[in-house]
Amino acid sequence: MTITAPWAQAISTLIVGMSVAYIAWRQWQTAREKLALDLFDKRFAIYQTITQYYYPSQFVVDTRPDKEELLNAVRASTFLFDKRISQTLVDVYLNEEEATINNQLLNYAFTQMKNYMHFDKPLKRKAFKEEKPTLER
Template sequence: MDPNTIPEIVNNVSSYNIASTQTNTLLTVVLGLFVAWVAFQQYKLSRAKFKLDLFEKRYVVYKATQKLLTHVLQKGDVDLDELFEFRGKTQDAIFLFDKKIPEYLNDIDGKVLKLNTLRDQLEGIPKSDIRSELCGNMKQLLLSITKELPKLKVVFGKYMNFKEWK
């Protein structure tokens, strides 16, 4: 072997090692960026899934309220079974909304329970001033409950809006 070729071979091997190191570094950076991008996409997906799950739970509360109000407005009355079903489906509202919604639901619950109580009091009372007063109270309560159904979308709207999910 020619002694002049040895430095040339060493020089070529050295150049190869530098190029290999640079390539490995570049691949590591590219792989790291890809992993970071995938992690960010996973974060966005998890966040969207959380919002969807929260929406679904809130929607159950909204629909239960809508169902109760619609029933009361159609029948002018409510059974305790329907009220208990409403309570069962809305009991988690305290964890899903700020305090405004649970207070609103308690207000509706109170009105509907009072309506049920007035109906029970009317049974068996003959025509009299007391019956007329109870009927008047029941009418006022029904008018008050009637105003709640159109307000429902406004009250729940800020919690059910998909536009804020971006």
């Protein structure tokens, strides 16, 4: 039977504790990256649906979503984007026939949506630099 020195036990305990802390930190990083990827996929699906609906000529295949798919994308934007973006998309959806207003609103919404879709920095969003166009009738 060997008797180890107290300092050897302390060092081994410290090494095991540091290893456990590193593994926990890496798991946290992995979970954060997975969240970023999941959010990116969902946000990009909304962005793509809205883009295909309002600008179908930009796509090779005519796969314009129907009105119900667009409404589902606008509703989902409430949970995945900032309040200003989702409200802008609702405004565009409700005032679909007014093309000039919608172009301004869509450009604003697309710019802000792109700010949200940075995969490398999921929880740090760029500040809103652009003012939202107003609905003038």
